[in-house]
Each structure stands twice: as C-alpha cells, then as structure tokens.
C-alpha cells in the first residue's frame with residue numbers, strides 16, 4: 001500500500017509540511033526532509049520550483065526564484081532524493097507546476113518518482129479532466145497517487161466527481177486565495193469546513209493555504225483529516241534555518 | 254485541416270485550459286456562456302454600435318500607393334491605428350466589458366506590457382463606470398510613463414507587478430493571482446489571444462471584425478473578397494488572429510506572421526517564439542513558448558514592449574505547426590527602419606509592434622499583381638520616445 005494511504009489510516013490528525021526544494025540553500029532538501037521526519041511531521045510536500053507559480057503568494061514565489069537562482073532543477077531534485085528512502089519512511093509528495101514535468105517527460109518524471117520513492121504528486125495546473133484523459137494510466141503504472149484541489153467555490157457536483165477519481169486525499173484550499181499565511185480563519189471558513197465534512201466524502205480532506213500556527217491548524221483539523229503548512233514554514237526557515245525546524249513544529253502541536 | 258478551435262478548446266495540439274482549480278468556476282462560467290452571449294442579438298447590437306460610434310469603425314482599408322510602387326505589388330493597409338485609443342486592442346476590450354456586464358461582474362482586472370491594452374481596458378471601464386485594476390510590471394511602469402498616466406486619468410488603479418522579471422509575463426501572473434483572490438465579482442480582460450480556453454477564441458472573435466471589414470472593403474476596391482497575402486505582427490497574437498480569421502479556410506490566401514527577432518534569433522535577446530519556443534504551458538494554455546530545457550519560462554526581448562511575450566497564442570502555434578502560416582522574424586533594427594519608411598512614404602507613424610510587419614517587403618518578394626494586406630495594428634504616439642532615442646531625432 002502507498003505510504004500516503006497507510007498514513008491516512010492512522011487515527012490522528014495529520015500535519016503536512018510544504019517546502020520549496022533548493023531553499024534556503026540548494027542542498028538543504030535532504031536535511032529538511034530528515035528533520036521534518038525526526039520532528040514528528042506526518043507528510044511532506046516537496047516543492048519543485050517554477051519560474052511562474054500562478055497559485056502561489058509572495059513567500060513561495062520568492063523561495064522559488066531563489067532556489068532556481070541557486071541552480072535547482074528537476075534533475076537536481078531527483079539527484080538530491082536518490083537515496084532518501086534509505087533514511088526516511090515518511091510519505092513524500094512532489095508539488096509542482098506542470099510545465100517542468102512536461103519538459104522532463106511525464107513518463108520519465110513518474111519513473112524517477114518511483115525510483116527515488118515519491119508517493120504522490122500535487123500539480124495545481126493539471127486539471128482533473130486532463131489528468132484523467134491523458135495521464136492517469138502513467139501515474140498509476142508507477143504507483144503514484146495524484147492529489148486534486150477543491151476550493152470554497154467548487155460546485156458540489158464537481159466535488160463529488162473529484163472525490164470519485166481521488167485515490168488518496170483531497171487537498172482542500174481553505175479560502176479563495178493564493179498561498180500565504182493568515183493568522184486566523186473566519187466564520188466563512190468554518191462554514192466551508194463544516195459543509196465539506198457534512199458531504200461524507202470517501203476521500204479524507206487535508207486543508208491547505210493560510211495555515212500558519214497552532215490556532216489555524218486546530219481550526220482546520222477540527223473538521224478535516226489534517227492540514228498543510230507552507231508559507232509560514234518557509235518564513236520560519238528563512239529566519240531560523242534548518243536548525244529551527246523543531247521549534248516551528250513544536251509550536252504547531 | 255481545421256484552423257478553428259475545437260469542442261475541447263484546442264487548435265490541433267495547442268490550447269486547452271491548464272488552470273488551477275481556484276480558477277475553474279470563473280473560466281467554466283465563461284466557457285459555457287461566451288458563445289451564447291456573443292450570439293445574442295442585443296449583444297451584437299450593442300457591440301457593433303460601440304465599435305461604430307465610440308471606436309470609430311469601420312477603419313479604412315487604404316491603398317498605399319507609394320509603398321506599392323516601391324515594392325511592386327498592391328499593398329493595402331488596414332488602419333487599426335485610427336481606432337479610439339490608437340490600436341486594435343480596444344475591439345477586444347469593448348467586447349469583453351460587455352461580456353463582463355452580462356456575467357454580472359462589477360470589477361475588471363487586466364495585465365499590460367506597453368500599456369496599450371491597459372489603456373484600452375481603462376477606457377472601456379470608464380465608459381461603463383466599472384472599477385478597474387491594471388497590473389503592470391514595475392520595469393514597464395518606469396518605461397511607459399505616459400500610458401501609466403493615461404490609465405490613471407481614466408480612473409484605473411495601476412498596480413506594479415514586483416515579482417519575477419517585473420514585465421508583462423509577471424503582470425499576467427499577478428492578474429491571475431488577483432482573479433484567484435476575487436473569484437466572484439471580477440472579470441479578467443486578457444489582452445491577447447492567449448490564456449486558457451475560451452480566451453483565445455473569444456479574443457479572436459472580438460478581433461475578427463478586422464478581417465470581416467477587409468473582405469467588404471477589398472470587394473469594393475479590388476472586386477474580390479480576399480487578398481493574396483495577409484500580414485500581421487504577433488505578440489500574443491490578437492491583431493493577427495483578427496486579421497486572419499475570415500481567411501483561415503481560404504486556400505488562396507497566404508497567411509504571414511511576423512515575430513520580433515529582437516537583437517537577432519541567436520543573440521539570446523529575442524522574442525521569436527516560433528523559432529525559439531517549444532511546446533509547453535504558459536498562463537493556462539498549451540502552446541509554443543520560450544523556456545529553458547528544465548521548463549522554466551524565459552524572458553523574451555524586443556524593442557517593442559507589445560511583442561515581448563514568451564509565448565504565442567495557440568491558434569498561431571497551430572498555424573505554424575501545420576505550415577498554414579508563413580512565419581518570419583524581424584530584428585529591432587529592421588523594424589525601426591520599416592517604421593521610418595512607412596512614416597516618410599505614407600505619412601503614417603506606426604507603433605513599433607506594427608513596424609515589424611512592414612519589414613515583410615524586405616524579407617520576401619511579392620508578384621506584381623498580388624494584393625497584400627498589412628494590418629496596421631497601432632499608431633506610434635506611444636513609441637515616440639523610443640523613436641527619438643533610436644534615430645537621435
């Protein structure tokens with residue numbers, strides 16, 4: 001069974017952390033992953049930097065630009081991850097935009113993912129329809145799960161469709177926004193979290209975008225299986241470096 | 254061969270809607286409604302009336318006598334430069350503002366490079382009394398001060414795009430991010446035949462008035478509805494798409510697309526996407542685009558801010574791939590020369606984007622009796638400083 005699905009069977013609320021690979025230093029990818037596992041994180045999203053990250057706010061954009069300047073690329077990421085499975089067993093997901101994968105070759109990319117031990121992919125600009133039609137078979141051949149997004153504006157019928165074609169969890173975008181830390185959630189989010197919970201989807205939901213601290217983590221996970229922290233973690237990395245990871249994770253739960 | 258968009262939103266291998274889920278409701282709303290809305294009689298009436306009374310259409314199709322003598326063929330200029338706001342861009346913004354109103358939107362966003370599309374958008378928003386935010390790269394804001402001032406006078410808010418390379422590509426990213434953040438009340442008026450389906454098709458249809466008029470005007474002047482060649486410059490490809498539209502399926506018409514070679518194809522400072530680009534995804538669209546081997550989108554260069562987009566509309570990528578379009582690229586220097594020649598020989602100072610198209614006569618021969626229509630997409634007022642610097646006027 002895929003590591004992600006196994007993790008989803010645990011009864012606890014899951015904490016997933018996103019970071020941009022190659023940031024703050026090019027070779028930080030592996031140390032960050034190891035530290036996140038040591039500090040009890042449940043799942044990791046490894047960001048593959050892209051020049052034009054449409055769905056991301058300033059924090060992730062800036063970390064991507066910096067990583068690219070430092071020489072990050074798809075090839076470098078796979079080299080960095082080459083022996084990662086001899087050191088960690090935490091579920092690993094690559095989150096990135098579709099164009100770099102397309103240029104690498106989608107099948108070659110999936111093969112590499114399998115070789116280094118990646119469990120799933122999140123590709124914000126690959127819509128479920130196109131995935132289903134053209135790429136599902138390839139992903140499945142290499143044992144990769146694909147994670148789809150829903151937002152407060154996603155119509156109910158479409159949520160059902162996405163739930164149906166999901167084979168791990170649904171990435172529930174907390175509000176109509178690009179990525180970036182918020183300090184709190186309002187009544188609207190609360191209502192949205194409850195509305196989705198009441199739909200009794202077959203796929204667990206993990207909330208992302210705008211989770212930054214214990215309060216937002218708590219709010220998000222009171223109605224969902226887990227939550228993903230990205231921008232707030234990157235900000236902490238910028239200020240405190242890899243050594244500061246433990247402090248950050250302990251502040252969340 | 255089909256050169257029009259298909260059911261799924263593709264031109265051959267190009268097009269589609271590679272968008273994050275956050276944009277799905279907006280793009281889907283547009284996709285399911287645009288053809289029906291455009292087909293409504295009341296829409297057509299309002300659109301045509303504004304094009305006539307406000308924009309000043311039809312624009313003349315002018316037989317360029319002296320140029321024709323020099324280049325030994327029959328050259329006609331489609332005078333989009335005479336439109337209100339000085340370029341073809343307004344055909345699209347008029348259409349899209351009417352679309353936005355019918356979709357119940359009360360806030361408009363747009364991206365702009367040189368500021369032409371930003372001005373055309375700010376103009377129609379003023380016309381309709383709708384809030385307008387224009388994203389513009391920080392670097393372009395500094396380079397294009399008069400257009401920034403125009404937008405402000407027209408009541409628009411100009412927001413600097415401070416990410417990435419701080420030019421058109423990043424202004425487009427910022428506009429898309431704004432749309433993600435404002436999913437209910439906002440319509441995004443894209444300025445070229447780019448972006449996710451249905452934008453390329455919608456923009457093309459609004460611009461197709463150009464070739465519709467050419468047909469009638471040629472009938473009057475040449476006794477036939479079509480030329481032997483149609484020529485247009487290509488940034489994202491909206492003026493070109495409108496110029497080609499009614500001739501796409503007419504095999505007698507040769508389609509010529511002129512891209513900006515910048516300082517030369519091999520110079521590393523160019524915007525000739527058909528030559529330098531590879532298939533990929535930019536701003537929600539699968540098309541030809543300039544990128545690194547790793548799939549990072551690169552910064553194009555051209556002396557004309559309106560042509561330095563790293564991609565090209567999916568219709569044009571298809572015209573290129575199928576050989577239906579003849580693609581040529583013109584350097585900064587050759588474009589500037591062509592702009593000066595048009596000024597001196599016909600008394601028309603073109604936009605530098607447009608000037609690229611006029612170098613076609615130095616790039617390939619035409620037969621003596623061939624009819625060549627060049628789309629004169631915009632006037633040169635906005636480029637006066639560049640002309641002054643370049644020619645030391």
Ligand SMILES: Cc1ncc(COP(=O)(O)O)c(C=O)c1O
Nearest residue numbers: 445488489490491492559630631
């Ligand atoms: C006068 C003029 N022509 C052409 C262009 C290029 O755009 P497109 O290729 O969409 O026509 C621009 C863009 O700013 C323009 O201002």
